[in-house]
Amino acid sequence: MTQNMVEIRWHGRGGQGTKTACLLLADAAFAAGKYVQGFPEYGPERMGAPITAYNRISDAVCTVHSNIYQPDYVVVVDESLLHTVDVTAGLKPEGAIVINSPKAPKALQPLLKGYAGRTYTIDARRISEAHLGGNFPNTPMLAAVVQVSKVLEVERFLADMTESFQHKFSTKPQVIKGNMNCLTESLKEVRAE
Amino acid sequence: MSIRERLSGNEAVAHAMRQINPGVFAAFPITPSTEIPQYFAQYVADGAVDTEYVTVESEHSSMSTCIGAQAAGVRAVTATSSAGMAFMYEMLYVAASSRLPITLACVNRALTGPININNDHSDSMGARDSGWLQLYAENGQEAYDNFLQAMRIAETADVRLPIMICQDGFITSHAVENILLEEDAAVKAFVGDYTPRHTLLQGSAMAVGPYDTVAFCMEHKVQQAEAMKNAKRAILNVSADFEKTFGRKYGFFEAYRMEDAEVALVLIGSTAGTAKACVEGLREKGVKAGLIKLRVFRPFPAKELAAALSHVKAVAVMDKSEGNNGCGGPLYAETAAACYDLAHRPKMIDVVYGVAGRDCEVGDIERVYRHLLRIAETGEVGEKYIHMGVRTSEQEVL
Numbered sequence: 001m002t003q004n005m006v007e008i009r010w011h012g013r014g015g016q017g018t019k020t021a022c023l024l025l026a027d028a029a030f031a032a033g034k035y036v037q038g039f040p041e042y043g044p045e046r047m048g049a050p051i052t053a054y055n056r057i058s059d060a061v062c063t064v065h066s067n068i069y070q071p072d073y074v075v076v077v078d079e080s081l082l083h084t085v086d087v088t089a090g091l092k093p094e095g096a097i098v099i100n101s102p103k104a105p106k107a108l109q110p111l112l113k114g115y116a117g118r119t120y121t122i123d124a125r126r127i128s129e130a131h132l133g134g135n136f137p138n139t140p141m142l143a144a145v146v147q148v149s150k151v152l153e154v155e156r157f158l159a160d161m162t163e164s165f166q167h168k169f170s171t172k173p174q175v176i177k178g179n180m181n182c183l184t185e186s187l188k189e190v191r192a193e
Numbered sequence: 194m195s196i197r198e199r200l201s202g203n204e205a206v207a208h209a210m211r212q213i214n215p216g217v218f219a220a221f222p223i224t225p226s227t228e229i230p231q232y233f234a235q236y237v238a239d240g241a242v243d244t245e246y247v248t249v250e251s252e253h254s255s256m257s258t259c260i261g262a263q264a265a266g267v268r269a270v271t272a273t274s275s276a277g278m279a280f281m282y283e284m285l286y287v288a289a290s291s292r293l294p295i296t297l298a299c300v301n302r303a304l305t306g307p308i309n310i311n312n313d314h315s316d317s318m319g320a321r322d323s324g325w326l327q328l329y330a331e332n333g334q335e336a337y338d339n340f341l342q343a344m345r346i347a348e349t350a351d352v353r354l355p356i357m358i359c360q361d362g363f364i365t366s367h368a369v370e371n372i373l374l375e376e377d378a379a380v381k382a383f384v385g386d387y388t389p390r391h392t393l394l395q396g397s398a399m400a401v402g403p404y405d406t407v408a409f410c411m412e413h414k415v416q417q418a419e420a421m422k423n424a425k426r427a428i429l430n431v432s433a434d435f436e437k438t439f440g441r442k443y444g445f446f447e448a449y450r451m452e453d454a455e456v457a458l459v460l461i462g463s464t465a466g467t468a469k470a471c472v473e474g475l476r477e478k479g480v481k482a483g484l485i486k487l488r489v490f491r492p493f494p495a496k497e498l499a500a501a502l503s504h505v506k507a508v509a510v511m512d513k514s515e516g517n518n519g520c521g522g523p524l525y526a527e528t529a530a531a532c533y534d535l536a537h538r539p540k541m542i543d544v545v546y547g548v549a550g551r552d553c554e555v556g557d558i559e560r561v562y563r564h565l566l567r568i569a570e571t572g573e574v575g576e577k578y579i580h581m582g583v584r585t586s587e588q589e590v591l
Contacts, residue, residue, distance in 0.1 A: 026369045030199040039368035042225075042310060061371070063466030065332070065364050066554035 005058035006151045007068045010141075011087050012077035015047040017138030021077070022053035024142055024164060029057045031160040032152055041067055050085050057151050073149045076100060077124070077141050082108065088115040098144045100124040100137045104193060120148050122190045131178040131185065139179050143186035154187060195373040195439065202333035202365035205372055206272070206298045206358070207232035209340040210242075212380040215296075216267025216387075217245045219258035223277035224310050225362035226300035230272055252277040256284035256295075263293040264401040266392030268344060270295070274362055275302035278316045282323070288355045289324025290417055291401055294347030295355040297325070298340065301462070302362040303549040311550020312362040314461060315514040318523050324417055326356040326424055327491040331447075331465045334372050335488070336360040338441055341375070342431045344384055349427035352420050361463040363550070375439055383438050421492050428489055445494035447486040448501050450476065454483025456565035457502065457539075459528050460511035461487045464546075464553050471558040482562050487524070495531035502532055506569035507540040509561050513547045521545075521578050540574050544591070546581040557582060560591045 008025070012018025019040040026038030037056040043049070054068045072095040076087050079101045091097060096118035099108055105119040112119065122144045124137035132139070146152050161183055165176045200208065207229050210218070218237075220230035237246045245262070249255045252273055259269035273281065278299060288295050304315040317327060326347060330336035339358045347356040360366055375383075391399055405413055425445070432443040447465070450472050451457060458468055465486035475482040485501055487494075502508055510529070512522025521529075525543035532538050544561055547553045561581070568574055579590045 023369055026199065030371065035371050036199060037368055037370050039363070042363050042367070062470075063331075064470045064555060065361075065368070065463040065466045067552050069554060 005056060005060075005062060006073070006149060007071045008055040008057070008073045008075065008145060008149065008151075009068050009071040010053040010055075010075045010077065011081050011085055012051055012053070012138070013047075013081070014049045014051050016077050017136060018051055018077050019053050021138035021142045022055055024161070025055050025145065026057075027164050028146075028152055028157050028160045029055075031163070032156055034058060035061045037062060050081055071095065073098070073145060075141050075145045077137050079108075082111040086113065088112050091115060091117065093117040096120060096148050098122065098141065098148050098190070100141055102126065105191060106193065118148075118192065120144065120190050120192055122186060124186070127182055127185050127189060131181040132175065133178075139182040140186035140189075143183040144190045147187045147190050158183060195375060198372050198374050199369050200333060200372050200374075201228070201367055201369050202330070202336050202360045203228035203300065203367065204232060205333040205337040205374075206340055206360070207236070208374060209337050209380070210270055210298075211236045212375075212377050213268070213341075213344065213384050214242045214381075215244055215270045217247060217258065217262035217269040219247045219249055219255035219262070219269065219271045221249050221252050221255045221271075221273070221277065223252070223274050225302055225366045226272040226274040226277070226298060228366070229298050229300070252280040253284055256281035256288060259295045259297075260284060260288050260291060260293055260401070263288075263295050264291065264393050266387075266389050266394050268296070268387045270298070272298035272300065274300045275316045276305050278320060279304055282320065285320055285323040285325060285355075287402055290413065292353040292417070292420070293355060294344065294353055296340070296343045296347065297355065297357040299357045299359040300362045300366045301359050309549040310362075312364050313513045313548050313550070314359075315548075317357060317359050318514040320357075321491060321523060324354060324421070325491060326352075326354055326421075326489075328356065328358050328489055329461045329487065330358070330360040330365065331463055331486060332365050333360070333368070333370055334441075336365065337372060337374070338435065338439070338443065339488075341380060341383060342435050342443070344387070345431045346424065346427045348387060348389075349423070349431075350390070351423040352427045354417070354420050354424060359462075364463040373441075379438070383435070424492050425494065443488060445487070445489045445497050446501070447488065449484040449486065451483035451485065451501055451505075453481055454504075455481040455506045456562055456569055457483040457485060457505045457508050458511055458558070458561065459485045459487060459498070459502070459508060459524065460513070461490065461524060462513065464511065464513070464558070467553060467555055468558045471555045471562065474555070475559065475562055480562065480566065490524075493527050493531070495527070498528060499531045499535050502528075502539055503535050503537065505539045507565040509542050509544050509565055511561070512543055512545045515545060515548060540568050540572070542568070542574060542577045542579060544579050544581050551582045553582065564591050
């Protein structure tokens with residue numbers, strides 16, 4: 001595996017847009033000239049069931065086609081998963097975990113099985129409700145993982161996402177502005193403490 | 194000029210179908226191939242193709258529709274997986290024996306039961322003796338490229354057999370990765386027009402799928418067997434032209450770091466990419482590891498495969514489907530048979546892995562190579578029929 005490859009594991013629940021966020025990150029990284037992988041892990045699919053999705057982002061082509069067991073970063077789109085899924089399994093201590101929660105990272109530490117790396121939180125629910133009028137945590141989480149991992153340059157990321165949303169929401173352009181506001185606010189709202 | 198894109202394997206195949214603009218698409222969805230008819234339906238709705246899009250009530254009917262359409266003289270395509278392929282089983286044989294070069298996108302998924310949606314090769318391996326050509330892909334790029342080559346191979350005058358273009362369900366079908374696409378005009382020029390020698394609509398009398406008597410049926414089956422042999426040359430010819438046109442090289446298999454390999458794997462599909470990463474790591478430690486990724490399973494390139502393995506000390510054939518014969522999987526049986534006539538046969542084991550979506554990572558592959566190194570060193574093969582990654586550790590040999 002190449003030295004500069006970044007591996008990200010997403011944990012969410014069916015219906016929260018976790019796979020979409022994962023694929024949007026792959027899109028943005030592709031637009032920035034990277035080699036990308038974005039793929040979901042499928043089990044019994046139903047609303048609310050825990051789901052996992054993965055990104056590999058690299059300057060060189062990555063041929064590995066397995067799930068990711070030693071991620072550099074973990075994104076938790078639903079805080080309740082901390083009680084049921086071993087989200088920090090294999091997570092590199094020099095990496096980080098980003099959790100959707102209104103709480104401070106310190107408050108969640110006891111649920112992280114002694115994970116010694118950096119922990120961040122972001123109140124994705126509040127941000128998405130403010131800008132999109134509903135609980136759509138995936139867009140804020142996408143911005144949060146870009147901010148924490150620095151896997152993409154922020155200005156470029158925002159420009160590429162504008163284009164991505166214009167394509168994705170070509171039939172409902174009214175939601176583009178809200179999604180972009182979500183991203184820009186989320187970049188600022190990621191908490192380390 | 195190739196176009197730099199990022200697509201999932203399913204999108205890539207649907208894209209190839211749009212570029213080819215076949216006469217008929219017979220659609221019946223099944224996970225994980227559902228996206229292919231889904232994307233294609235959008236192309237139809239957008240007027241991007243003038244294909245007749247036939248929605249049917251089952252896979253038996255989708256293959257029957259393809260048979261009717263192809264016999265009438267147009268290119269017919271469909272997509273399926275798992276139980277869907279099983280349901281069209283009878284018609285797979287009818288398509289092949291009627292010598293109709295239909296193209297099927299197979300997104301490999303475990304065949305029931307227990308019911309499971311994840312990837313292995315038990316669906317298409319079950320159809321390995323149906324008379325269809327079978328090409329497999331490591332990633333979306335190869336699925337796309339194989340699809341562009343499929344029709345020219347299948348339609349070759351001395352072949353005229355149906356072809357299935359296989360890729361690993363979810364692992365590549367649902368993974369978005371970088372891909373190089375070709376321009377529509379270049380694809381159309383490469384694939385060319387379909388000019389069948391005989392069709393139902395050409396005017397002169399013709400029967401498709403009639404009863405064949407004892408007096409002639411065996412002759413027809415021998416012709417079919419000969420066509421399968423002829424397909425080897427057609428595959429190499431089309432692959433050579435594809436490389437000349439688009440710059441990407443294909444053959445019966447990819448021999449990866451095999452020149453001086455002492456231990457080697459033979460496998461099919463997406464795990465080849467994982468194994469390549471493993472080979473690179475082992476090579477850095479001085480281990481002479483190699484890999485053969487089989488692209489063409491039907492026809493089986495027995496002679497070429499045996500030649501590629503002739504200098505290797507120990508080989509693990511990796512089967513992503515169960516043989517249910519008590520002694521190994523289908524790829525192992527055919528690879529072992531291919532090597533039987535070698536003067537110096539490599540030691541060979543079968544590793545059944547990845548069944549019903551069981552993940553296979555670089556570390557798993559490394560355990561197989563380490564096992565082969567022990568076999569090469571001691572000459573002791575031990576258990577030849579191994580299941581890898583099983584939860585009950587007492588079954589784990591590796």
